[in-house]
Structure formats: C-alpha cells, structure tokens
Amino acid sequence: MATHRSYALWSYCGRRWSRVMRCCRLPGFRSSWPRGPLGVRHLSQEKQATETHFGFETVSEEEKGDKVYHVFESVAKKYDVMNDMMSLGIHRIWKDMLVWKMHPFPGTQLLDVAGGTGDIAFRFLNYVQAQHKGKLKRQLRAQQNLSWEEIARKYQNEEDPLGGSRVVVCDINKEMLKIGKQKAGAQGHKAGLAWVLGDAEELPFDDDKFDVYTIAFGIRNVTHIDQALQEAHRVLKPGGRFLCLEFSQVNNPLVSRLYDLYSFQVIPVLGEVIAGDWKSYQYLVESIRQFPSQEEFKEMIQDAGFEKVTYESLTSGIVAIHSGFKL
Ligand SMILES: COc1cc(O)cc(C/C=C(\C)CC/C=C(\C)CC/C=C(\C)CC/C=C(\C)CC/C=C(\C)CC/C=C(\C)CC/C=C(\C)CC/C=C(\C)CC/C=C(\C)CCC=C(C)C)c1O
Numbered sequence: 184m185a186t187h188r189s190y191a192l193w194s195y196c197g198r199r200w201s202r203v204m205r206c207c208r209l210p211g212f213r214s215s216w217p218r219g220p221l222g223v224r225h226l227s228q229e230k231q232a233t234e235t236h237f238g239f240e241t242v243s244e245e246e247k248g249d250k251v252y253h254v255f256e257s258v259a260k261k262y263d264v265m266n267d268m269m270s271l272g273i274h275r276i277w278k279d280m281l282v283w284k285m286h287p288f289p290g291t292q293l294l295d296v297a298g299g300t301g302d303i304a305f306r307f308l309n310y311v312q313a314q315h316k317g318k319l320k321r322q323l324r325a326q327q328n329l330s331w332e333e334i335a336r337k338y339q340n341e342e343d344p345l346g347g348s349r350v351v352v353c354d355i356n357k358e359m360l361k362i363g364k365q366k367a368g369a370q371g372h373k374a375g376l377a378w379v380l381g382d383a384e385e386l387p388f389d390d391d392k393f394d395v396y397t398i399a400f401g402i403r404n405v406t407h408i409d410q411a412l413q414e415a416h417r418v419l420k421p422g423g424r425f426l427c428l429e430f431s432q433v434n435n436p437l438v439s440r441l442y443d444l445y446s447f448q449v450i451p452v453l454g455e456v457i458a459g460d461w462k463s464y465q466y467l468v469e470s471i472r473q474f475p476s477q478e479e480f481k482e483m484i485q486d487a488g489f490e491k492v493t494y495e496s497l498t499s500g501i502v503a504i505h506s507g508f509k510l
C-alpha cells in the first residue's frame with residue numbers, strides 16, 4: 184500500500200514537472216518512450232532517454248525515424264491494397280467515422296497530419312462538397328417562383344463547390360505523398376487540397392492556423408508523441424479540434440485472442456505475399472502492441488493542453504477515435 188502511495192506521489196510529481204517543462208518549452212527537452220503505466224518517464228529511464236521502440240526492437244531515436252521512413256517508402260505502392268486485404272475493407276468504415284465525427288462546418292480549414300495517400304483528405308473533400316451542394320439545393324427549394332434560367336445561373340456561378348473548406352495533407356514521406364497526389368488526380372480532387380512534406384513533431388505551419396487537426400494511423404509511428412501533440416495544439420485555432428484515429432486496446436477477451444492470432448500469424452504473411460515485405464507488416468503489428476491504451480492516450484492528449492478530451496472505441500477497441508479541443 185505504502186509502495187503504491189509513494190509510486191502514485193512520484194508519478195504525480197513527475198507529471199507536474201514534465202508539464203512545467205513543456206509549458207516553458209525548454210530547449211532540448213523531449214519526453215520520449217518508454218513510459219511508465221501513467222505515461223511518465225522513470226528515473227531509470229532517464230539514462231536511456233535517447234532510446235525508444237521500433238516495434239519490439241529497442242533502437243536509438245535517430246534510428247527509429249529512419250526505420251519508419253523506410254517502412255512507408257517500401258509499402259507506399261501497395262499501401263491501399265494491403266489495407267483493404269488486411270481489414271477486408273473495415274479501415275474504410277473507421278475513416279468514414281472519423282470524418283462523420285468531425286462533422287466539418289462550411290469553410291473548415293483542416294490539417295491532416297501523417298496523411299499519407301490522402302484517405303482522410305478525400306473523404307473530407309467529398310463530405311464538404313456534398314454538404315455544400317445540399318445547402319444550395321435547400322436554398323433553391325426555399326425560393327419560390329425562380330425561373331429555370333435563375334436556377335441554372337445559381338449552379339453555374341458556384342465558383343467554390345467546397346464552400347471555402349480546405350485541407351492540407353502533411354506527411355514526412357515523399358513516396359506516400361506521391362501516391363496520394365496520383366490518387367487525387369484519378370479521383371478528380373484538385374481544388375482545396377495541398378500536399379506538404381513535413382514532420383508531425385515540427386510542423387511547418389504558423390500558430391493558430393487550422394480549425395481541425397486529424398491524424399489517422401500516424402501517431403503510433405512518431406518518435407516523440409508528446410511533441411507531436413504539442414504541435415497539434417500550437418497550429419490549431421482557439422476552439423479548434425484534435426481528432427486521432429489509431430489502433431488501441433481490445434476490450435473483449437475472445438476478440439483479443441483471435442485478433443492476436445490474426446495479427447501475428449496472418450498479417451505478416453499477407454505483407455509478404457502482396458507487398459513482398461514481411462518486416463514492415465511485422466513492425467505494424469508490433470507497433471500496435473506498443474501504443475498506449477485508450478485511457479493512457481487520453482491522458483497524454485490532456486497533458487498537451489487539450490480540453491474536453493473523449494474517446495470512442497470501435498470494433499471492440501481494435502481502434503479508437505480520440506477527440507480534444509484547444510480552448
Ligand atoms: C507498415 O505500417 C502500415 C501498413 C499499412 O498497410 C497500414 C497501416 C495502418 C493500418 C490501417 C490503415 C488499417 C489496416 C488494418 C489492419 C491492420 C487490420 C485490422 C484488423 C481487422 C479489422 C480484423 C480483426 C480481426 C479479428 C478481430 C479477428 C477475426 C479474425 C479471424 C476470424 C481470422 C482469425 C485468423 C486466424 C485464426 C489465423 C488463420 C486464418 C487464415 C490463414 C485465413 C486468413 C483469414 C482472413 C484473411 C480473415 C480475416 C478476417 C477479418 C478481417 C474479419 C474481421 C472481423 C471482425 C472485425 C470481427 C500501417 O501502419
């Protein structure tokens with residue numbers, strides 16, 4: 184009991200201290216993996232501050248960045264087909280749910296970090312376009328006695344079918360962005376979309392710039408998650424929303440056993456057969472197990488300064504959507 188209490192006190196002091204350090208933004212300070220159960224670094228871990236995890240491997244922080252870059256450079260061409268095969272299309276529903284949860288308002292400025300091949304950005308553009316079209320239709324229906332010419336003119340004068348909404352896709356990997364741009368061309372997305380090469384830990388954007396920040400299946404790959412969360416907070420406007428879709432902790436024991444079996448026995452095999460890349464898919468399943476639980480991640484988001492932080496577990500907790508606001 185006494186040990187538990189002193190641990191709790193030590194954890195609390197650690198958390199307060201890291202918060203103070205972060206608020207001061209002292210140069211050189213970076214709280215990194217591995218963490219204790221409350222997302223707090225321990226003294227024994229201080230010595231290994233430059234070490235982190237790459238899946239189940241312990242590597243230096245520099246090595247992790249390079250390895251993650253190599254993984255996505257290697258899988259980029261087969262990324263979309265692999266996701267459909269591995270999840271039997273379920274990842275599409277999770278991504279749709281992220282955009283439905285966002286429920287963007289007309290004129291929303293979205294930053295999609297670790298946006299890769301554009302799945303979230305394209306869903307956002309389709310959503311705001313449909314929303315804007317619906318608004319125009321409702322306006323026309325409400326106006327009685329309009330002539331056919333007036334109705335046609337209204338449609339033709341529609342200069343911005345997105346109603347002012349915009350999305351910036353930011354990713355550290357050139358190959359993923361290249362595939363994304365090709366997909367955008369093929370799907371007819373041009374307006375309201377920008378592609379930026381950049382690191383989630385040091386975003387190349389001004390403070391208070393975006394209404395919404397999304398990150399889907401990206402934050403797990405970032406070396407300093409707390410740094411990425413602080414950057415999310417910085418670039419959001421006051422009132423802006425943070426939304427993260429990420430693998431999480433399965434809450435059903437039967438699903439958990441099947442999922443583990445499927446993850447370790449099937450996914451790397453699919454990776455080898457379809458993408459010729461066992462190792463990257465081994466990394467995927469291992470990195471999922473290293474990521475904090477719903478509650479731990481919620482606490483990390485709060486530590487970065489977000490408020491009203493909530494989460495929703497989907498598919499028995501295989502993934503979760505976390506939400507927070509910059510107030
Ligand atoms: C390198 O890093 C990455 C690379 C990427 O390409 C992507 C990402 C980021 C990730 C995404 C964008 C999402 C990708 C999706 C996944 C990783 C998959 C998530 C998994 C699921 C939605 C399915 C979860 C599965 C279960 C709960 C267990 C159900 C599974 C079974 C009944 C099969 C159990 C398997 C065995 C016992 C092994 C023997 C089976 C075989 C050899 C046959 C193979 C079977 C299949 C292909 C069936 C698979 C079945 C499903 C998917 C059914 C789904 C069912 C439910 C959700 C309940 C990235 O970071």
Ligand SMILES: C[S@@+](CC[C@H](N)C(=O)[O-])C[C@H]1O[C@@H](n2cnc3c(N)ncnc32)[C@H](O)[C@@H]1O
Nearest residue numbers: 255297298299355356359382383399400401404
């Ligand atoms: C699994 S993909 C997710 C892509 C997309 N968001 C989706 O949902 O399909 C992970 C992406 O995170 C990117 N990534 C990894 N570390 C990053 C970092 N530090 N900054 C920005 N992007 C990063 C990778 O290049 C890759 O494109």
